[in-house]
Amino acid sequence: MPDAVSAALDARPTVAEAEEAVRTLLRWAGDDPDREGLLGTPNRVVRAYGEFFAGYAMEPQEILARTFEEIDGYDEIVALRDIRFESHCEHHMVPVVGTAHVAYLPRTRVVGISKLARVVEGYAKRFTIQERMTAQIANAIATVLEPRGVAVVVQASHQCMTTRGVHKPGVAMITSRMTGVFRKDPGARLELFSLLGMRPGAGPEGAC
Numbered sequence: 001m002p003d004a005v006s007a008a009l010d011a012r013p014t015v016a017e018a019e020e021a022v023r024t025l026l027r028w029a030g031d032d033p034d035r036e037g038l039l040g041t042p043n044r045v046v047r048a049y050g051e052f053f054a055g056y057a058m059e060p061q062e063i064l065a066r067t068f069e070e071i072d073g074y075d076e077i078v079a080l081r082d083i084r085f086e087s088h089c090e091h092h093m094v095p096v097v098g099t100a101h102v103a104y105l106p107r108t109r110v111v112g113i114s115k116l117a118r119v120v121e122g123y124a125k126r127f128t129i130q131e132r133m134t135a136q137i138a139n140a141i142a143t144v145l146e147p148r149g150v151a152v153v154v155q156a157s158h159q160c161m162t163t164r165g166v167h168k169p170g171v172a173m174i175t176s177r178m179t180g181v182f183r184k185d186p187g188a189r190l191e192l193f194s195l196l197g198m199r200p201g202a203g204p205e206g207a208c
């Protein structure tokens, strides 16, 4: 875990301090935190934050640690498509919701497929930007599995663009990170896109 993240985890405020911060924001919004309907809200928000930001306590590289080597020479792409995730934009602290496609070309070992989805969760459940999250997912898989290549494609809708600011609903942000053969070999990339049901050059389908 990067030192800055683990230091921040160690220095977490108490529940009471976090609840007080929510009361301050309620007052900033123009409401009265002491009215009946809002009395339980600070504690609910603090518990919701525990879910939204569970990724800070996860170590995605450890999630990938259990691998299987008995694969009888399997040397084709392994791909997991449409992994839904919920994240939060680090600039506005509002939701980012989307899907990730994660693929790799194994060298000698594979990982349990649920672990790929857990790695997405581990990086999504933080304050982040989509580019960094995309790179972190790919880097973790590349580092631990040492495959011949990793590909991560993320498509998401950012509420900071849909519910405020520029107000552009229906806009999808698409990011990708390719390593190894997927970066170097256009044939491998084409095969990947065909497995994922994507046509190179075509527009994205099903924007969130």
Ligand SMILES: Nc1nc2c(ncn2[C@@H]2O[C@H](COP(=O)(O)OP(=O)(O)OP(=O)(O)O)[C@@H](O)[C@H]2O)c(=O)[nH]1
Pocket (backbone or CB within 6 Å): 089, 090, 091, 128, 129, 130, 131, 158, 160, 161, 164, 165, 166
């Ligand atoms: N590259 C990138 N930008 C993001 C992401 N999430 C949010 N943003 C953008 O971060 C930028 C922050 O810009 P600022 O000008 O500092 O903030 P702002 O005044 O609230 O900007 P507006 O959103 O344009 O109202 C905005 O353009 C957001 O759309 C992300 O995952 N990646």
Ligand SMILES: [Zn+2]
Pocket (backbone or CB within 6 Å): 089, 090, 091, 092, 093, 094, 158, 159, 160, 161
């Ligand atoms: Zn934002």
